[in-house]
Amino acid sequence: MKTSGPLSYNEAAQEGLANPCLQRSLRGLQAHYGKGALAAWRSLPDQTMRSRIKARRMQTLAHLDQALEQLANGIRARGGQVFFATTAAEANEYVRDLARKHNVRRVVKGKSMLSAEIGIDAALAADGVEVVETDLGEYIVQQAGSAASHIIAPCIHMDRQQIGHLFAEHLHIPYTDDPPTLTRAARKALRQHLLTADMGLTGCNFGCAETGQITLVSNEGNIRMATTMPRLHVALMGMERIVATLDDQRELLQLLTQGAALQKLSTYVSFVGGPSREGDPDGPDEFHLVIVDNGRSRILADPEFREVLACIRCGACLNICPVYGRIGGHAYGSPYSGPIGAVVTPLLAGINRHADLCKGETLCGACREVCPVANDLPRMLAALRHKLAYGDPGWQVRPHNRFEALCFKAWQRIVGSKVCYEIFLKLFRALQRPFIGPQGMIGRLYGFGGGWTEGRDLQPLASSSFRERWRGVHSKKRGNCAGSAAEGQHDKG
Amino acid sequence: MIKDNQTLFLNRIRAALGNGNDQQDAWQDLLAPTDNTAFQGIPNRGREEQLLLLRQLMDNAGPLHLTVHVCASCDEAANCIAAISRDSKPEFGSTKEIVIHDHPLLQALPLEPLLAKDSIVIHTTSSNNPEVRRHTTNAYIGVTSAAWAIAESATIVQLTRPGQPRSTSLVPSIHIAVLELANMVATLAEAYALISQEPDLDSLVLISGPSKTADIEGSMVQGAHGPRAMHLIVLIAEPVADSRA
Numbered sequence: 101m102k103t104s105g106p107l108s109y110n111e112a113a114q115e116g117l118a119n120p121c122l123q124r125s126l127r128g129l130q131a132h133y134g135k136g137a138l139a140a141w142r143s144l145p146d147q148t149m150r151s152r153i154k155a156r157r158m159q160t161l162a163h164l165d166q167a168l169e170q171l172a173n174g175i176r177a178r179g180g181q182v183f184f185a186t187t188a189a190e191a192n193e194y195v196r197d198l199a200r201k202h203n204v205r206r207v208v209k210g211k212s213m214l215s216a217e218i219g220i221d222a223a224l225a226a227d228g229v230e231v232v233e234t235d236l237g238e239y240i241v242q243q244a245g246s247a248a249s250h251i252i253a254p255c256i257h258m259d260r261q262q263i264g265h266l267f268a269e270h271l272h273i274p275y276t277d278d279p280p281t282l283t284r285a286a287r288k289a290l291r292q293h294l295l296t297a298d299m300g301l302t303g304c305n306f307g308c309a310e311t312g313q314i315t316l317v318s319n320e321g322n323i324r325m326a327t328t329m330p331r332l333h334v335a336l337m338g339m340e341r342i343v344a345t346l347d348d349q350r351e352l353l354q355l356l357t358q359g360a361a362l363q364k365l366s367t368y369v370s371f372v373g374g375p376s377r378e379g380d381p382d383g384p385d386e387f388h389l390v391i392v393d394n395g396r397s398r399i400l401a402d403p404e405f406r407e408v409l410a411c412i413r414c415g416a417c418l419n420i421c422p423v424y425g426r427i428g429g430h431a432y433g434s435p436y437s438g439p440i441g442a443v444v445t446p447l448l449a450g451i452n453r454h455a456d457l458c459k460g461e462t463l464c465g466a467c468r469e470v471c472p473v474a475n476d477l478p479r480m481l482a483a484l485r486h487k488l489a490y491g492d493p494g495w496q497v498r499p500h501n502r503f504e505a506l507c508f509k510a511w512q513r514i515v516g517s518k519v520c521y522e523i524f525l526k527l528f529r530a531l532q533r534p535f536i537g538p539q540g541m542i543g544r545l546y547g548f549g550g551g552w553t554e555g556r557d558l559q560p561l562a563s564s565s566f567r568e569r570w571r572g573v574h575s576k577k578r579g580n581c582a583g584s585a586a587e588g589q590h591d592k593g
Numbered sequence: 594m595i596k597d598n599q600t601l602f603l604n605r606i607r608a609a610l611g612n613g614n615d616q617q618d619a620w621q622d623l624l625a626p627t628d629n630t631a632f633q634g635i636p637n638r639g640r641e642e643q644l645l646l647l648r649q650l651m652d653n654a655g656p657l658h659l660t661v662h663v664c665a666s667c668d669e670a671a672n673c674i675a676a677i678s679r680d681s682k683p684e685f686g687s688t689k690e691i692v693i694h695d696h697p698l699l700q701a702l703p704l705e706p707l708l709a710k711d712s713i714v715i716h717t718t719s720s721n722n723p724e725v726r727r728h729t730t731n732a733y734i735g736v737t738s739a740a741w742a743i744a745e746s747a748t749i750v751q752l753t754r755p756g757q758p759r760s761t762s763l764v765p766s767i768h769i770a771v772l773e774l775a776n777m778v779a780t781l782a783e784a785y786a787l788i789s790q791e792p793d794l795d796s797l798v799l800i801s802g803p804s805k806t807a808d809i810e811g812s813m814v815q816g817a818h819g820p821r822a823m824h825l826i827v828l829i830a831e832p833v834a835d836s837r838a
Contacts, residue, residue, distance in 0.1 A: 125810065125811070128811060129811070132811075156623075159623055160623065162610060162619075163610075163619065163620040163623060164606050164610065165603045165606045165607050165610065166620040167620070168603065168606070169599075169603060172599070178795050182599075183598065184598045184599045184601075184602035184603070185598070185602075186598070186601065186602055186605065190598070234818065235808070236806045236808040236809070236817055237806075237808035240808065240809075253807075253808060253811070254808070255808060255809075259810060260809055260810050260812075263809055279809040279810065279812040279814055280812075280814045282809055283806060283809065283814040283816070283817060284816070287816065287817060287818060288685075290818060291685070291818070294818065295730060295764075309624070310624055311789075313795065319804070319805050319806060319807075319817070320804055320805065320806045320817030320818045320819065321763060321804035321817060321818040321819025321820075322817065322818040324759065324763050324798065324818075324819065325763060325764075325818050325819070328759050328760050328763060329760065329764075339606070344623045344624055345623075345624060345626075346785060346788075346789050347626070347627070347785070350781060350782065350785050354781065363801075364653075364745065364746035364748075364801070365746045365748055365781065365799060365801050366801070367657075367800065367801050367802055367803075367804060367805060367819075368798060368799070368800060368801075368804075368819070369798065369799040370796075370797075370798045371794075371795070371796060371797045371798070372795070372796060373794075373795030373796060374795050374796075377755075377795070378755070379720040379754075379755025379756065380753060380755060380758060380796075381718055381720065381722065381725035381726065381756075381758045381760075382725065382726060382729070382758040382759060382760045383753070383758070383759060383796065391602070393602060393605065393606075397605045397606055397608075397609045398609070400606065400609040400610065401608070401609035401610075401611075
């Protein structure tokens with residue numbers, strides 16, 4: 101198994117395209133969930149629901165300081181502890197300290213993308229703490245030494261045979277490719293971990309300011325286990341994952357479970373507001389909420405991108421995106437894949453560093469249509485491209501490709517002048533001739549042009565342009581055809 | 594250090610938002626109930642309407658693999674639990690042990706004599722039971738009472754209370770929840786209205802069927818980490834005294 105880290109966008113995309121299992125799974129996923137989510141939105145009894153909730157999200161973000169303060173106060177009032185971490189390192193250090201102080205040997209994790217974003221596994225492992233993923237898909241990916249390739253279906257790039265071999269090796273069971281048998285084997289192994297772990301580490305779907313609680317959803321029950329059986333529960337929360345009221349939480353919850361998995365409600369929706377209370381025979385002795393910024397305040401400050409913080413991480417945009425639907429999640433090189441990843445990963449981890457992501461998307465608009473909170477991802481992808489083209493000191497973006505910029509400058513000159521343009525056409529037509537193959541396409545270019553023909557053929561320039569043909573056919577009728585461009589109409593006349 | 598961190602963190606957000614100090618009012622406005630989402634109150638439903646809701650819940654329960662049993666009396670409900678206990682085998686251990694919430698409705702079920710016949714042991718999860726954890730881990734069945742059930746999504750609401758721990762509906766392989774017909778509600782919004790009236794509530798869970806996963810090639814399997822099977826027993830007996838909470 102290869103990890104996604106060291107591969108470039110292009111290499112990982114090629115690998116995804118060449119993985120027949122991934123291709124099959126992605127087709128199934130998109131046919132069912134992507135289209136299903138669109139249908140679900142169309143059948144919402146209240147058609148204003150999505151835009152109304154989006155407006156609430158944006159209003160809440162505009163008061164994020166007050167919202168977070170109120171949430172923290174609520175949790176502290178119940179004996180929970182809240183830590184505000186500006187960076188990933190601060191969050192990791194806090195959890196590490198906690199683990200040391202409580203002599204934690206084993207941590208069970210509920211699915212959390214933020215935990216992958218801040219790299220907490222490695223931080224804990226450095227202290228010799230055993231960290232076990234408990235979501236079945238995440239567990240499989242962890243055993244395989246791979247990375248999640250979908251927000252909701254982490255091991256979508258693996259087929260049952262691969263998982264069968266993996267379990268035969270790691271769980272010492274006879275090889276089988278039967279999903280129920282494999283699930284039972286993981287259930288048995290993970291039950292021991294879940295019942296004996298010292299710390300449960302989860303994400304947070306929503307924090308509610310009004311009630312001072314967080315909400316966690318899962319279908320497997322692993323998150324309930326991780327928040328009930330260990331003596332410590334630590335929840336990692338991206339600072340934007342907050343709602344003002346319980347009403348907001350309910351409506352977002354419905355959009356989340358519909359968008360993610362076409363469910364009316366996830367199997368388990370847990371509300372957690374603090375540690376176990378007197379008289380409760382179970383639940384954690386300590387509850388810690390770690391609220392993480394790690395670059396989010398910078399997004400908040402930019403009106404162009406603030407909208408992306410309204411995202412509820414349902415993964416619906418992955419299930420509809422024609423690019424994600426072919427290349428899979430590993431190409432995105434981050435826990436956040438698909439269109440949302442193409443926007444949020446560059447903003448969190450460096451626009452130049454992840455320049456390929458926004459350029460790889462097609463701006464077709466499908467993600468905007470399926471997004472439960474109607475995030476305009478194509479607009480933000482285009483804004484990122486703009487920054488890459490011209491640079492932006494505010495975001496420390498330098499022009500991504502000076503040569504490309506120079507070429508476009510030259511092109512601007514050429515198309516700006518009729519004479520230059522016609523000379524260019526004549527020149528290129530002459531130059532392209534030896535490259536045109538038997539199918540009438542340019543199959544291969546050399547030098548810097550080689551990139552254009554990598555993986556696709558290039559259409560050659562036509563032997564005469566529309567303008568030239570127009571001139572040839574209509575040169576005598578020039579006076580009559582002002583304002584109309586349709587050739588056929590004039591033929592009749 | 595923690596307080597300093599919070600101040601720095603929140604100041605950074607304030608700088609990002611460019612807010613002045615006059616924003617407090619607007620935030621309070623945001624917390625006020627909004628007209629379009631404000632809940633209109635739960636209608637006072639008669640028995641017939643409650644039965645209609647039950648019918649709707651049963652329709653929605655099927656696809657979730659949630660088995661619903663309608664019982665006319667406490668005896669019938671106890672027999673139903675006993676039958677499930679007899680017919681199923683422990684998944685992890687060899688002994689047949691059951692954990693049951695410390696709840697008046699469940700204590701009223703004449704279970705002990707029925708289960709004793711099959712030498713099935715019952716443990717109550719009362720606050721003064723120091724071995725709840727061990728009992729729960731050993732049990733193959735957990736019996737709980739549901740505060741409410743939601744018809745539109747076949748969901749039960751379980752509130753964590755002294756003597757009613759969260760692990761009872763989670764750790765044993767089979768979960769049986771018991772509900773009185775009067776506690777059926779139609780929608781999630783109705784359930785939330787009831788939840789928000791609960792004073793001092795910090796832990797609750799909404800459960801819609803047994804635990805499940807589709808992580809291996811999208812193939813749906815019941816029983817990932819929580820119960821493999823879930824039963825909901827609905828008591829439709831005409832209440833002798835008003836037992837509504």
